[in-house]
Amino acid sequence: MAGDLVLPLIDLSNPDRDSSAKSIRKACLDHGFFYLVNHGIEESFFQQLLKQSKKFFSLPLDEKMKLQTRKDNRGYNPLLSLTLDSSSEVKGDVNEGFFITSAKISYSQFNANQWPPEELLPCWRATMESYYEKMLAVSKKLISLMALSLGLDDLFFEKIGAWHEPLAYVRLLHYPGKTFEGSCGRLGASAHSDFGIATLLLTDGVPGLQICRDKDRHPQLWEDVPHVHGALIVNVGDLLERWTNCLFRSTLHRVLPTEQERYSVAFFINGDLDCMVECLESCCSKENPPRFPAIQCVDYLRHRISAIYTGGQK
Numbered sequence: 001m002a003g004d005l006v007l008p009l010i011d012l013s014n015p016d017r018d019s020s021a022k023s024i025r026k027a028c029l030d031h032g033f034f035y036l037v038n039h040g041i042e043e044s045f046f047q048q049l050l051k052q053s054k055k056f057f058s059l060p061l062d063e064k065m066k067l068q069t070r071k072d073n074r075g076y077n078p079l080l081s082l083t084l085d086s087s088s089e090v091k092g093d094v095n096e097g098f099f100i101t102s103a104k105i106s107y108s109q110f111n112a113n114q115w116p117p118e119e120l121l122p123c124w125r126a127t128m129e130s131y132y133e134k135m136l137a138v139s140k141k142l143i144s145l146m147a148l149s150l151g152l153d154d155l156f157f158e159k160i161g162a163w164h165e166p167l168a169y170v171r172l173l174h175y176p177g178k179t180f181e182g183s184c185g186r187l188g189a190s191a192h193s194d195f196g197i198a199t200l201l202l203t204d205g206v207p208g209l210q211i212c213r214d215k216d217r218h219p220q221l222w223e224d225v226p227h228v229h230g231a232l233i234v235n236v237g238d239l240l241e242r243w244t245n246c247l248f249r250s251t252l253h254r255v256l257p258t259e260q261e262r263y264s265v266a267f268f269i270n271g272d273l274d275c276m277v278e279c280l281e282s283c284c285s286k287e288n289p290p291r292f293p294a295i296q297c298v299d300y301l302r303h304r305i306s307a308i309y310t311g312g313q314k
């Protein structure tokens with residue numbers, strides 16, 4: 001049964017950075033989720049982004065399929081093509097999506113984003129590129145507060161080489177609502193934790209997102225995440241959980257099938273591909289040894305990304 005959930009609100013513009021860092025630490029210990037406000041992105045820009053996203057998903061399927069993702073995970077994923085809970089026997093999440101990342105990053109033999117033709121969707125690419133840049137700037141501020149919240153230098157992630165050319169993704173998402181008849185007990189997004197450092201999520205206000213704060217509890221308790229107008233929902237990812245030896249929690253979440261159509265945009269922040277993710281000194285001791293071996297960011301992400309492709313990654 002879903003209960004009422006009150007998540008902390010972090011003000012990114014607060015000049016008292018130590019106080020923000022303290023609040024972030026508490027939020028990451030208690031929930032692994034919080035709202036980010038005063039992040040500097042205008043509401044009108046969010047509306048423009050959601051409008052452009054809707055325009056893309058309204059294109060005929062054959063047009064969208066021309067941009068289907070390849071090995072590098074950029075472009076279009078049709079309905080049911082990904083299953084975020086890779087251990088689930090029920091395959092296929094009821095959403096379609098579109099991934100965009102930095103043009104500078106070469107992840108496989110393909111190193112270019114895919115774009116719908118300008119004559120079909122004027123300004124689409126420019127809107128997405130602008131969102132990517134704005135979110136990268138917000139993430140940079142957030143990452144430095146997260147470093148402070150762990151008692152580290154605020155430039156810690158830059159200094160260890162995790163934030164020079166970080167792999168980040170914009171993921172546009174469309175949940176079709178009850179008009180889609182092939183759901184058969186599937187979820188909008190099956191239960192998962194995100195892979196990277198953190199995720200910053202924008203939704204259109206249609207409910208559906210739930211979190212499970214204690215994944216080991218049986219039966220699991222799923223709680224609705226209320227919409228807060230203008231706020232981004234931030235959650236800790238598995239790479240940060242590894243860095244912090246499970247001090248910061250990458251909380252399980254999912255999206256229920258929705259009656260109405262629903263649009264959301266996730267911004268996934270990961271580190272630089274070649275950075276090593278290994279337990280922070282301050283997060284381990286003799287009594288609490290590292291729970292995960294060190295791993296290169298790219299190896300971890302490749303493995304996790306390929307596991308969510310329902311029929312294998314093309």
Ligand SMILES: O=C(O)CCC(=O)C(=O)O
Nearest residue numbers: 173189194209255264266
């Ligand atoms: O659409 C949402 O609200 C959540 C999406 C999500 O959890 C994801 O893409 O990782």
Ligand SMILES: [Fe+2]
Nearest residue numbers: 192193194253
């Ligand atoms: Fe997620």
